[in-house]
Amino acid sequence: xxxxxxxxxxxxxxxxxxxxxxxxxxxxxxxxxxxxxxxxxxxxxxxxxxxxxxxxxxxxxxxxxxxxxxxxxxxxxxxxxxxxxxxxxxxxxxxxxxxxxxxxxxxxxxxxxxxxxxxxxxxxxxxxxxxxxxxxxxxxxxxxxxxxxxxxxxxxxxxxxxxxxxxxxxxxxxxxxxxxxxxxxxxxxxxxxxxxxxxxxxxxxxxxxxxxxxxxxxx
Amino acid sequence: xxxxxxxxxxxxxxxxxxxxxxxxxxxxxxxxxxxxxxxxxxxxxxxxxxxxxxxxxxxxxxxxxxxxxxxxxxxxxxxxxxxxxxxxxxxxxxxxxxxxxxxxxxxxxxxxxxxxxxxxxxxxxxxxxxxxxxxxxxxxxxxxxxxxxxxxxxxxxxxxxxxxxxxxxxxxxxxxxxxxxxxxxxxxxxxxxxxxxxxxxxxxxxxxxxxxxxxxxxxxxxxxxxxxxxxxxxxxxxxxxxxxxxxxxxxxxxxxxxxxxxxxxxxxxxxxxxxxxxxxx
Numbered sequence: 001x002x003x004x005x006x007x008x009x010x011x012x013x014x015x016x017x018x019x020x021x022x023x024x025x026x027x028x029x030x031x032x033x034x035x036x037x038x039x040x041x042x043x044x045x046x047x048x049x050x051x052x053x054x055x056x057x058x059x060x061x062x063x064x065x066x067x068x069x070x071x072x073x074x075x076x077x078x079x080x081x082x083x084x085x086x087x088x089x090x091x092x093x094x095x096x097x098x099x100x101x102x103x104x105x106x107x108x109x110x111x112x113x114x115x116x117x118x119x120x121x122x123x124x125x126x127x128x129x130x131x132x133x134x135x136x137x138x139x140x141x142x143x144x145x146x147x148x149x150x151x152x153x154x155x156x157x158x159x160x161x162x163x164x165x166x167x168x169x170x171x172x173x174x175x176x177x178x179x180x181x182x183x184x185x186x187x188x189x190x191x192x193x194x195x196x197x198x199x200x201x202x203x204x205x206x207x208x209x210x211x212x213x214x215x216x217x218x219x
Numbered sequence: 220x221x222x223x224x225x226x227x228x229x230x231x232x233x234x235x236x237x238x239x240x241x242x243x244x245x246x247x248x249x250x251x252x253x254x255x256x257x258x259x260x261x262x263x264x265x266x267x268x269x270x271x272x273x274x275x276x277x278x279x280x281x282x283x284x285x286x287x288x289x290x291x292x293x294x295x296x297x298x299x300x301x302x303x304x305x306x307x308x309x310x311x312x313x314x315x316x317x318x319x320x321x322x323x324x325x326x327x328x329x330x331x332x333x334x335x336x337x338x339x340x341x342x343x344x345x346x347x348x349x350x351x352x353x354x355x356x357x358x359x360x361x362x363x364x365x366x367x368x369x370x371x372x373x374x375x376x377x378x379x380x381x382x383x384x385x386x387x388x389x390x391x392x393x394x395x396x397x398x399x400x401x402x403x404x405x406x407x408x409x410x411x412x413x414x415x416x417x418x419x420x421x422x423x424x425x426x427x428x429x430x431x432x433x434x435x436x437x438x439x440x441x442x443x444x445x446x447x448x449x450x451x452x453x454x455x456x457x458x459x460x461x462x463x464x465x466x467x468x469x470x471x472x473x474x475x476x477x478x479x480x481x482x483x484x485x486x487x488x489x490x491x492x493x494x495x496x497x498x499x500x
Contacts, residue, residue, distance in 0.1 A: 044228050046235075046243055049250045051228070063427065063473035065434040067445065068466040076459045080264045115230040122233065131231070153337065160339030164435070173342045180349045187354075190346050194338055201337035 006188040010179055016169040018196050024171065025156045025200075028091055032098025032155065033148075039103040044110065054103070061100035066161045069093045074165055086165040094158050098151065105147040109140030112219070142215040149208025153201045172196050265459075275457040279464065284451065291447030292468070298365050298433045298443060303426055305369035310376030317377065318384065320402070328377075335374025340432040343367030348439050363439040368432040372425060379421045382492045383414035420484035421492040427473045434469065444468065 007014070042054035061069075073089035084092070113136060121131045163174035170178045172193040179189035235243060265271050278284050316328030344367040347358065358366075387410050395405040436443040442450075448465040452458050484491045 044231060046232050047246045047250050049247055049254060053250075053254060059474055060470060063470045063477065064466055065431040065445075065469050065473075067434045068462070068469050072462050072466060076462045079270060079459045080268050082264075111227045113227070115227060118230045128232070136231070157337075157339040160341040163341055163345070164438075173339055173345060176342065176345045176349060184353065187346075187350050190342070190350050193342060194334075197339065197342065198334055198337045202333070 003188045003191060006179060006192055009183070010175075010189075013169055013178070014175060014192065017172055017175045020167070020169050021156070021159055021162075021171040021196070022200070024087075024091060024094070024159045024162065025152070028094040028098055028159065029152050029155045031091070031095035032102050032151075035095060035099035036102025036106060039099055040106040040110075043103065043107060058100045058103050061096045062104065064097070066093060066097060066158055067164060069096065070161055070164060086167055087162075090159070090162050090165060090167070093161070094155060097158065098155050101151050101154070102148070105144045105151060106140060108147070109144040110136060112143050113139050139217060142217050145212040145215060146208060149205060149212070152208070153204055156197065156200055156204070270459045275455075275460045278451075278455050278457070279460070284455075287447055287451060288444065288465075288468075291442055291444040294436070294441065294447070295430065295433050295443040295445075298361065298368065298436060298441070299426060299429045302365045302369040302372060302429050302433070303422075305365070306372035306376050306425075306429070307422065309369065309373035311380055313373060313377035314380040314384070315406070317381065332374045332377045335370050336378070337374075338371065340368055340371035341435060341438075343370055344435060344438055360436075360439040360441040364433060364436045364441045364443075368429055371432060372429050375428070376422070376425060379418050379425065379492050380414065383418035383421075384410055386417050386489075387413045416487070417489050418492065420480040420487070420489060423483065424477055424480035424491050424493060427476050430469070430473060430476070 039054050039057055042050040043058070045051060045054075070089065070093045073084065073093055074086065077084065077089075117135055117139075118131060121135045126134065159171055160173035162171040163177060167174060176189045176193050262271075313328045313332050316324050317332060319325055319328075344364065347363045347367050351358065391409055391413075392405055395409050400408070433443055434445045437446040437449060440446065445465060448461050452461045455461070480491055
């Protein structure tokens with residue numbers, strides 16, 4: 001079966017699966033950024049317990065394999081009184097993992113600013129909120145464009161874990177399984193999925209680079 | 220690195236006055252109470268669903284349980300180290316090809332590097348598990364998990380190596396050229412020995428990604444830690460405790476590996492280059 005035949009027979013569901021992969025990537029990345037911001041605020045807050053929890057949270061979800069977290073969500077949580085749909089489990093897992101890496105990116109963006117700038121800002125009379133708003137946030141956002149682009153691509157690749165649970169429509173990696181169990185597609189389904197992943201990554205990488213060139217701070 | 224983190228965190232705040240100190244104290248107390256409440260809620264969920272029942276945990280006191288998990292862990296290590304070594308060799312070759320002056324070779328290596336970096340390792344695993352056998356090539360399950368994991372890592376490692384080569388000052392290459400050394404000799408004698416030393420911590424931290432990728436070995440039914448845990452789950456009929464323990468084992472291994480690579484980087488004055496810091500695809 002050639003690539004063209006895969007398209008005529010599975011074209012519709014393939015389109016749905018590309019869209020579902022893109023949508024999940026977008027949702028997981030946005031959710032991961034938001035949760036990452038929360039974790040980062042905790043980690044730089046003056047309250048010691050929150051700092052510790054933020055640090056532990058990031059280390060936990062940075063180091064846990066996605067499958068290990070996914071099986072806990074899908075198979076263990078129902079025993080603990082929380083049964084979630086498969087897609088919700090997957091999205092929640094990816095968000096948790098992405099947020100840990102996002103927080104690491106934010107932290108290194110903040111650390112790159114340098115203590116001297118904060119001291120300088122304080123000595124010209126800026127208040128705490130002003131320092132955060134005018135010195136810390138703009139600079140740390142600008143230095144994290146490239147790492148965040150890589151994180152977005154990593155998010156796209158992590159959604160492949162969706163192939164481990166029944167999803168409807170399946171995402172791109174699950175499609176290889178789906179097509180292969182219904183016909184003798186051989187290599188074609190793999191090639192189509194691979195092109196979709198690689199094409200998306202290249203576009204995202206290109207856009208990220210473009211944005212990075214615009215806003216990068218030359219130190 | 221951690222010293223830097225703390226100083227930057229603390230630099231954000233002025234030395235607190237009496238009012239602020241009081242507020243920090245109240246905030247600390249409130250957050251501790253909130254954390255205890257959260258913890259209590261989790262334990263309560265375990266308790267009311269009967270997951271704290273000793274029959275779900277007592278088998279962890281038996282040596283046979285750990286021996287079986289250890290066998291699986293050795294399987295994980297075998298896959299991870301084999302894949303790591305293949306990925307290093309392949310990554311080095313891809314990098315050397317990419318920076319070579321032969322244009323077609325450089326272009327091909329560039330494309331292969333970016334391709335491996337932009338495909339999920341699971342897709343590659345399915346390729347070796349579902350597609351390759353259809354063309355009549357029978358592989359043992361060990362290689363069906365090891366090869367795709369190695370391929371996925373090789374793309375990232377090629378970029379890590381390239382960052383290492385770029386970190387060697389250009390002046391050294393120029394000095395070697397003025398001494399009349401050939402390109403190959405400069406690479407082998409001057410640049411690579413230094414570049415490899417620079418990337419050692421990054422290579423070790425990349426092992427974390429490899430270990431994470433091996434956890435789907437059950438797809439090809441290779442007995443790694445996760446797969447053996449699944450066997451124990453059906454033997455003991457204890458799912459929740461086993462999945463949590465296995466997750467903690469993975470976290471501990473990966474955390475230790477990360478700390479070790481940061482320690483090495485700190486000692487040699489280099490930086491850990493991870494996927495997030497290199498150029499996007």
